Amino acid sequence: MTLLSFDAVDAFYGRAQVLRGVSLAIGKGERVGLLGRNGVGKTTVVNALQGIAQVGRGAVVMAGQPAPRIRHYSAARAGISVVPQGRRIIPALSVRENLLLGAAVARPGPWTLARVFELFPVLKERQHTPGTALSGGQQQMLAIGRALMANPDLLVLDEPSEGLAPVIVDELAEVFVRLADEGTSLLLIEQHISLIRRVVEKYHIMSKGMIVDSGPLAQLTTEKLKQLVAV
Numbered sequence: 001m002t003l004l005s006f007d008a009v010d011a012f013y014g015r016a017q018v019l020r021g022v023s024l025a026i027g028k029g030e031r032v033g034l035l036g037r038n039g040v041g042k043t044t045v046v047n048a049l050q051g052i053a054q055v056g057r058g059a060v061v062m063a064g065q066p067a068p069r070i071r072h073y074s075a076a077r078a079g080i081s082v083v084p085q086g087r088r089i090i091p092a093l094s095v096r097e098n099l100l101l102g103a104a105v106a107r108p109g110p111w112t113l114a115r116v117f118e119l120f121p122v123l124k125e126r127q128h129t130p131g132t133a134l135s136g137g138q139q140q141m142l143a144i145g146r147a148l149m150a151n152p153d154l155l156v157l158d159e160p161s162e163g164l165a166p167v168i169v170d171e172l173a174e175v176f177v178r179l180a181d182e183g184t185s186l187l188l189i190e191q192h193i194s195l196i197r198r199v200v201e202k203y204h205i206m207s208k209g210m211i212v213d214s215g216p217l218a219q220l221t222t223e224k225l226k227q228l229v230a231v
């Protein structure tokens with residue numbers, strides 16, 4: 001079953017076109033990497049499925065349903081949760097309240113506060129602290145926990161390693177692999193080579209708003225990968 005597909009999508013911010021004919025599909029159980037240098041349009045793929053960038057020509061299909069008008073929450077309702085670049089933790093809310101925000105979509109499934117606390121025990125310890133008082137790594141865990149509270153079939157992760165210490169990136173890689181092994185599909189936008197290597201099975205490379213190469217990650221040498229994601 002295809003959880004998300006882009007079929008020749010053009011996407012815009014106002015009149016500025018960023019995506020040009022982007023096609024990709026993510027099925028159940030897949031671990032897909034969306035790779036490329038800064039500014040090539042990776043986040044705009046995420047923004048297009050959330051209705052933040054406007055889709056012109058082409059179609060975005062979520063959980064088998066074409067999305068003629070994408071509104072906030074359409075993706076979450078269709079089982080697609082986004083962990084945004086920069087985490088976007090709400091400063092006025094506690095850790096617990098930030099997590100509960102993720103459950104607002106009320107999608108049935110296995111994820112509860114208790115299960116998120118089991119995955120990230122530090123969030124339980126600090127549940128009454130303001131979300132933005134956490135360290136960078138803990139805030140990333142909070143953003144992931146919040147996304148899981150919506151019980152997604154597909155988790156979209158936009159540069160989760162950004163600004164984090166290597167030991168924390170290792171911990172996150174383990175979490176992503178565990179989530180994937182338990183059946184959550186992943187779309188990972190990343191520039192961190194070892195994280196990509198550990199998590200991704202199939203890659204798409206973007207350049208200038210287009211997908212210019214795709215295939216199994218095992219076929220990419222680390223040398224090539226470094227060139228492709230070089231900042």
Ligand SMILES: Nc1ncnc2c1ncn2[C@@H]1O[C@H](COP(=O)(O)OP(=O)(O)OP(=O)(O)O)[C@@H](O)[C@H]1O
Pocket residue numbers: 013016018036037038039040041042043044045085
């Ligand atoms: N809200 C916006 N309004 C107008 N242009 C934007 C907006 N957001 C991004 N852009 C432009 O769209 C292009 C693609 O940006 P995007 O953030 O999708 O790239 P990216 O590959 O995710 O890069 P990065 O790794 O730096 O996040 C850039 O030229 C950027 O300046």
